Amino acid sequence: MITAHGLTKRYGPRTVVDDVSFTLEPGTVTGFLGPNGAGKSTTLRMLTGLVPVSAGSALVDGRPYAGLPNPGAVVGTLLDASAVHPGRTGRAHLRLLADAVGVARPRVEEVLALVGLADAGGRRIGGYSLGMRQRLGIAGALLADPPVLVFDEPANGLDPEGIRWLRDLLRGHAARGGTVLLSSHLLGEVEHTVDRLLVIGQGRMVADGSVATLLGAEGAVVRAADPARLAAALEAAGLPVRHGDDGALVVPGADPAAVGAVAAAGGHALVDLRPVSRHLEDLFFSLTA
Amino acid sequence: MTTTHSPQTGAIPTRPAVRAGAAAPATLVALEVRKSLSTRSGKALAVVSVLLAPVAGVLASAASEESLGSVTGPIGAMGMLTALILLSLGVLSTAGEWTHRTVQTTFLLTPRRGRVLAAKATAVALLGGAFAAVSAGLTAGVLATMEEGVSWSGVGGALVAVVASGAAFAVIGAGVGAALTNTPAALTGLYLVILGALPVARTFAPEVGARLDPAEAVLALAQGNAVASSVAVLATWTVLALTAGAVVTSRRAVA
Numbered sequence: 001m002i003t004a005h006g007l008t009k010r011y012g013p014r015t016v017v018d019d020v021s022f023t024l025e026p027g028t029v030t031g032f033l034g035p036n037g038a039g040k041s042t043t044l045r046m047l048t049g050l051v052p053v054s055a056g057s058a059l060v061d062g063r064p065y066a067g068l069p070n071p072g073a074v075v076g077t078l079l080d081a082s083a084v085h086p087g088r089t090g091r092a093h094l095r096l097l098a099d100a101v102g103v104a105r106p107r108v109e110e111v112l113a114l115v116g117l118a119d120a121g122g123r124r125i126g127g128y129s130l131g132m133r134q135r136l137g138i139a140g141a142l143l144a145d146p147p148v149l150v151f152d153e154p155a156n157g158l159d160p161e162g163i164r165w166l167r168d169l170l171r172g173h174a175a176r177g178g179t180v181l182l183s184s185h186l187l188g189e190v191e192h193t194v195d196r197l198l199v200i201g202q203g204r205m206v207a208d209g210s211v212a213t214l215l216g217a218e219g220a221v222v223r224a225a226d227p228a229r230l231a232a233a234l235e236a237a238g239l240p241v242r243h244g245d246d247g248a249l250v251v252p253g254a255d256p257a258a259v260g261a262v263a264a265a266g267g268h269a270l271v272d273l274r275p276v277s278r279h280l281e282d283l284f285f286s287l288t289a
Numbered sequence: 290m291t292t293t294h295s296p297q298t299g300a301i302p303t304r305p306a307v308r309a310g311a312a313a314p315a316t317l318v319a320l321e322v323r324k325s326l327s328t329r330s331g332k333a334l335a336v337v338s339v340l341l342a343p344v345a346g347v348l349a350s351a352a353s354e355e356s357l358g359s360v361t362g363p364i365g366a367m368g369m370l371t372a373l374i375l376l377s378l379g380v381l382s383t384a385g386e387w388t389h390r391t392v393q394t395t396f397l398l399t400p401r402r403g404r405v406l407a408a409k410a411t412a413v414a415l416l417g418g419a420f421a422a423v424s425a426g427l428t429a430g431v432l433a434t435m436e437e438g439v440s441w442s443g444v445g446g447a448l449v450a451v452v453a454s455g456a457a458f459a460v461i462g463a464g465v466g467a468a469l470t471n472t473p474a475a476l477t478g479l480y481l482v483i484l485g486a487l488p489v490a491r492t493f494a495p496e497v498g499a500r501l502d503p504a505e506a507v508l509a510l511a512q513g514n515a516v517a518s519s520v521a522v523l524a525t526w527t528v529l530a531l532t533a534g535a536v537v538t539s540r541r542a543v544a
Contacts, residue, residue, distance in 0.1 A: 045542070045543065045544070048397055048400075049396070049397075049400045050393060050396060050397065050542065050543035051542040051543065051544070052540070052542060065400060066400035066401060068400075069309065069310045069311050070307065070308055070309065070310055070311055070312075071397065071398060071400055072397070072398045073307040073308070073309075075397075077397050079393060079397075080390060080393060082390065083389070083390035083391055083393045083394060084389070084391060084394075085327075085328060085385075085389045085391050086389070087327075087328035087329050087330065088327050088328060092327050096320060096323060096324060096327070097394065097398065099312075099316065099319075099320055099323075100312060100316075100317075100320055100395075100398040100399065101307065101308070101398060102307055102308020102312065103305050103306070103307050103308075104305065104306065107305045110305075140394070143305075144305065144307045145304040145305060
């Protein structure tokens with residue numbers, strides 16, 4: 001479990017992360033969203049001890065990151081895929097990491113195969129594409145198969161197949177009881193991968209909740225064979241109606257079940273009835289604007 | 290060009306066996322040795338530091354018709370050359386990590402930064418000493434082959450001085466590299482001071498060399514002159530560089 005409490009980072013008079021708190025539970029994938037410069041990367045670096053905190057604390061399994069006996073065995077981290085020496089081969093890079101973490105050499109070959117770099121492991125990293133460097137970074141994070149994964153923009157440079165593979169990997173990790181913190185600007189990708197969202201804007205946490213809660217229903221959309229009659233019936237039942245596109249009726253704040261009940265009582269034939277859901281993009285811009 | 294194969298899907302293999310605690314100091318030192326020698330620049334520096342002095346010895350012996358008198362002077366001069374190369378080895382081991390941002394991974398896996406710097410200093414000291422020893426041995430071989438009638442008195446002390454100086458210069462480079470966290474700045478600054486500022490200062494105030502110049506200290510040590518003050522000069526450079534490196538390493542954020 002990861003707990004951040006009141007994390008704050010100041011550079012002189014400028015506060016880049018302000019009183020950020022959250023708790024990450026095992027078995028979940030948490031998306032960490034925010035516009036560029038919102039403080040996502042600084043928060044992740046404070047979490048992992050790379051950037052000293054100005055105030056607050058971050059604990060992994062009840063200890064500061066630097067207090068973990070073997071951090072690489074507990075937290076697999078990918079913060080910057082380009083933070084590798086271009087003159088080393090991918091295999092040499094992973095072997096150095098494996099020795100630092102304390103896993104056997106054969107594991108290097110396993111993770112190279114896992115991320116699809118088995119044949120490229122002997123090439124210098126300087127010749128890798130961004131997507132290959134991302135895969136190499138993910139391979140390094142998975143060496144010890146740690147219970148916690150912290151990834152910053154891991155989908156950058158990945159092709160659609162790679163993005164789907166990454167989604168399955170993260171969901172599978174959470175399904176095995178792991179904890180995943182995923183920072184990304186690819187909102188569609190996050191929406192399909194995470195259980196929970198943390199949204200940060202201008203250094204402050206502006207939303208923290210499950211995807212269902214944050215993107216949940218805000219009303220109902222209904223289409224009927226006779227929209228005018230149904231609209232009148234809904235208004236009579238105390239449900240205000242807006243006329244949407246293509247003859248649809250939007251009933252703000254209404255449960256679809258209530259709309260369906262009115263329609264059934266009046267014998268109205270329905271073509272479509274569903275909740276109105278916000279898209280992550282709408283939520284993101286409304287919270288971080 | 291992306292030449293990846295499809296990643297594996299399905300179940301991830303059983304969790305691998307992982308060391309429970311922190312890496313032992315010897316493990317960290319071995320890692321740093323491998324890091325230094327796993328890049329083309331590191332390998333090139335190793336080769337140059339070993340071969341430059343004996344090659345220079347061959348050329349000097351071939352070009353000169355004067356008798357050397359004692360081998361301690363040439364061994365000291367060639368040892369100084371080797372030590373100057375080993376400065377770069379030290380700089381690359383620390384500043385190189387910041388330049389390539391690999392310091393991020395290093396500190397993520399070993400967050401106690403003092404342990405990392407200690408391992409790097411030990412690793413480059415071992416490498417510096419080893420390369421200086423091989424280089425000095427080859428240089429002595431060149432002198433034995435190409436020079437006749439020279440005195441070999443004091444050669445043991447000269448070789449010890451060269452090996453110790455090689456280790457010290459590598460550690461000085463590591464300390465300055467850690468303090469400046471920038472490879473070009475550390476290399477330029479060190480060579481400007483040692484090969485530019487100090488010689489210029491020495492022309493105006495000769496005592497400056499005896500008190501400050503680490504290169505002159507190597508020459509003096511190899512010839513058995515001013516041993517205490519030469520050791521003090523090298524020790525002061527080493528301690529100051531490592532202290533500055535430790536302060537910056539412990540405080541600097543990895544952005």
